[in-house]
Every structure is written in structure tokens, then in C-alpha cells.
Amino acid sequence: MTQPAFSPWDDPAATPLIQFRNVTKRFGTFTAIEGLSLDIFEREFFALLGPSGCGKTTMMRMLAGFEDVTEGQILLNGQDIAPVPPNKRAVNMMFQSYALFPHLSVWDNIAFGLRRDRMRKDAVASRVDEMLRLTRLEKFANRKPHQISGGQRQRVALARSLAKAPKLLLLDEPLGALDKKLRQDTQFELMDIQETTGTTFVIVTHDQEEAMTVASRVAVMDEGKLMQVATPDQIYEAPNSVYVADFIGDVNIISGRASQSGDKVAIAWAEGEPQIQGTTSRQFAPGQTCHFAIRPEKVAISAQKPDAPNVLRGKVLDIAYLGNISTYHVELPTGTIIKAQTANTRRIARRSFTWEDPVWISFSDTAGVLLEH
């Protein structure tokens, strides 16, 4: 039996858990968030992705209650949360610095929020033990935060913020302080925990790989605006702007003038070079500037002229060897540099091309996306 795909955002009948309605946030004269509307659904793992200063942390702090909304509304379960102070919200936050209380043991840190709810002693104890099991911290219950490692601290912070079983968990760059290897393991742990607890997670990150890995949907932000909100594969395969295409992963952008017939578009991008053939569902006026975005792994590189809709000639300028893959920087006669990526299925000694070799690069007419801006 196949599980139905989890995609409440495509279901018009689904009611969102959180609704941003035309939210604007200003600090003095600086506008951090501008007229932003967004729905986040229950059980989602939602990522806010963007460069530092794009407003993603401000959005999170507004959800937690540490910042007021200047204009607009934020609804949680249909209720405006503006009048609810942070200590009364069914929202918990995991801080970037973890903010573990240094004078309390791991156990007491996790119990902190439960005790504030005047929970019975044995209920607190069983909930804390449950959280310790979930985050595999049983052995460290009696240690103080300065006596455990960074990865363990991260798990304590997660356990503490999950202990009160919040409707919504906010994670502010939760893995920023971990090294790469540990970060990757922890990403999968986070996803497991999110699935077991069924909590809605909103994660803030500037690491696009992290957002793509963990999230059910990603919101790419820039200067207080949402650039695109979509699933990771849509963001990657069908970015809606040059900004998103460029922010997520590696991309080649070729700009030129469009001439459209049906869903086929030919782009005149340079004198003496063949026009680029692309496919799109959008409409471009004749002569309109358009940007053709194609991922390096969708560009093939070969020594002989291949048979493909788009074939360009160039020479190898640089090779970035990454072990499993190599990225070739190919310089076209116009000076434009196109990145082409190939999997290193053979040993490096048998590599077909080297520096300064004349090569052909090719791609199909459906491999790239055409963008207006």
C-alpha cells in the first residue's frame, strides 16, 4: 500500500496552522518584513531560507512572541497571536545558541518548562525521561551543560523545547554550531523526531543543503520578501526567478531576447552563436529579455559534436575535482563561462578532458527553465 503524499498546501480544503496575513515589521525606519503572507500547515517541516539579514529570524521571533508585528496579523489555529505573551504561546523555540541554563543539569533544563505548568512531580519525571530517551541523552541527565559536547547540547536544547509538546516548534539555525559530519547525521535525526512527535517544525537556516534535506517546503527569502515557497524539488527544478535559481545550488544563467512559438522559445543571446532552444509554459513577448537557467549536472560535455537541440563549442578553462563529481568550467568563444558537471564513474587517470581541451557542451531543450526576472 502506498502512503498518500503529504501535501496539504495543494489541498484547498486544508486549514493552515499558521497564517501570516500581510505582515509588516519595521525597526525604526528599517523595514525587516514587508507585506508578507504565508500559510504553514500542521505536521509540516517548513524551512525559512535566505542570506543573513533577509528577515527570516525576525519572522521566527514574531512567531515566538519576542517581536511585535507592526502591521498585519499572524494567526495560530485561526487565532490572532498578537495579544498572547511569549510565555503563554503554544510555541516553543530552540535557540541558535541553545540558551541552556548553565546552573541547571540536563534533567532540570528539560524539566524547566514542565515545572512552570505546575505539572505533577511524577508526570514531569516521566515526560523528562521520555524526552531523554527520544534524544538518546539518558546517560547525561545529571551533567551540567558545560560538561557535555556540542552535539549533546544541541539535543538537550531540542529535548527541552519539545518537552511541553508545543503545537509549533521553532528552530533557529539549530545545527549551525555543529561540524559538517555531525550536522548531516543530526538532520536525519531531526526529521525522525519530527515524524515521531508529529510536531510542526519551522526551521530558520542559511544553509540551502540543510533546508533541502529536512524540509517539506522551503521559503526562499530576500530583503523581507518571500521569493518562492515550494517543495525542495520544485525550488530546485523550477525556480521562479534568477535569484532563487542562483541561491539554491549551482546554476548557469544565459540571458537573451526571446522569440516564442507555442511552448518553444528560441533565445538569441550572442552574435555568431546558435540560439538556445528552450521549453516553457509562460508567454514571452517577442524580443523580451529572458534568462535561461540550467543546472551544471544537466549540461553534458563531450569531445565529439553530439546530436542535441543545444550544442555549443568551447574549451576547458578549469576543472574542480570533488571526488564523486567533477565540475568543468567551459569558456565559450564569447567569453561566457558555462559549468558542466559529470559523475566520476571512472578513475581520474582515465578522465577524457584536461585543461585547454576543445570540447562540446550540450543540453536538451527541456533541461533548463526560462525566467522573466
Next chain:
Amino acid sequence: MRRLALIALPYIWLLALFLVPFLIVLKISLSDLALARPPYVPQWNFGDGWDALKAFFGSLDLENFVFLSEDDLYWRAYISSLKIALISTLITLLVGFPMAYGIARSPEEWRPTLLMLIILPFWTSFLIRVYAWMGILSKEGLLNQFLLWLGLIGEPLTILNTNTAVYIAIVYTYLPFMILPIYAALDRLDDSLLEAAEDLGCSRIQAFWLITVPLARNGVIAGCFLVFIPAIGEVIIPSLMGGSGTLMIGKVLWEEFFSNRDWPVASAVAIILLLILIIPIILFQRNEQNQREAER
């Protein structure tokens, strides 16, 4: 060899300036009063020979300490000093903590100025500041004139030469020693800890008691010792601002030395004071050590 020389330097310093004077005071406290110069016996000089040295040690005794325990003036002075030091420490804490908290919470660009204002009085001589307080608190002083002018009192208050004046002066003098360590502790406190506490269901006031106060604990303890230890032995404040009823051991010590010229008893008083102070000093050192370990 060079390492040894480097370590030896502070030890020689301590030996010459602390241990040797202590031994001299200890020796005087075991001697007898005499109308001589210096005013005590026995004396011993190099070249007097072995027998003289034996006789010298033979005549040292604990007579002065026995005397101290018999005359209740001294006991009352010690107890009264402890009481005055304890109460002033408490008042200093009550005044100093809000000030330190206020400075730590103030906008970053203000903090150096506020700290400067705390430290600034040290640039004036301590004695001059005490005299200034005498000018403020005396019968014809600024405070009484001001209160009379307001019409709050009909008769000038007697504050100078009472214990109240001693408390005011001790709290005023030692306040910076309370504020600075508490400020240092509060300044290190990460704001996100308070946000986390609020996020987990604390009100602001709960967060203050559950997070801010425990994390300022070491600063509070350090501040209390820094006020308590010197306040016990305070001489100038009780002499200049206290009344005839103000009994403090520092003042008694001073009078034994300079009015009675009874060096042996004065030395015995000093030795006991030192023994009393050793306990809080050891506790203070331990607190500092714990703090360093917690930060590692």
C-alpha cells in the same frame, strides 16, 4: 633555574611583607608590657648568646590572650564589629544589586559612563570623602538644613556620631566593591537565556528569580566578601563618624596601640581579628575557585 627564580619572587614578597610582620606581631602579642622603648619585654639581640635566647622564649606567654577573654569589652567589640559589618554588607547588597542590574541592562553605549561614575569617587582621598560626609550629616550639615528647609523636621537630627552614620559611611565607601563583581556576573548573562525562560512559560519576574539571580550568585558572594572583610576591621569610619557608643574592634585596636601604648594587648587583638577574618577569606577564595571551574 629561571623558573625557580620567577616563582621565588612572589614568595619572597609574601614572606617579607606578610609572614615576617605577622610573626613580629605574634611575638609582641606574647610579650609583656614594659615602660621602655619599644614598650614591651622580653627583647633579644643577636650576640646575646644561646642562654639569652632560651630565657627569651621562656618568658613568652599567653597572658594577653587570657586578659582579652576576661575583659568583656573586647568580646563585645568583636561581636559588635561582626554585627555592623554584617548589616552594612546586607544594606550594600540591597543598594548595589539594583544598581549593578540597572547598569547591565542599560544601553551598551551608556555602560562605560555609568561604570565610570561608580569608580570616580576613588579618585578622591578616602579621608576627604569621610570628612565630606561629616559635613553632610552633622547637626548644622547639608542634610539637616535641607530637611529643615523642606519643613519635614522641626529639630535637627543627630546622625553624626551614631551607628547610623557608621552604616551610611561603610555602605557608601564599599558600594563599588559590591557593584562591580555583580555587574561582571550580570554582564556575562546571555539575553537569550531570559528569552528561553520566557518561551518555556516563565513570567518576567519568574525568569529573574530562576535565571538571573542564580547566575549572579557568584558575583553576589564575591561582592559580599569584598565588603564584609574590610568592614570588620574598619578604623577610620568608626573613629571619625561613630559615637562613644560605637564599638568596633578596629577602633579598640587603635586606642590600645596609640592611646594606651599597650602594644602586647593590641597585638593580641590584631591576631584574634586575623583569625576571625581567615574563615571568610577562605570561603571567598573557594567561591572564586568554583567560579573559575564553572566557566571552564
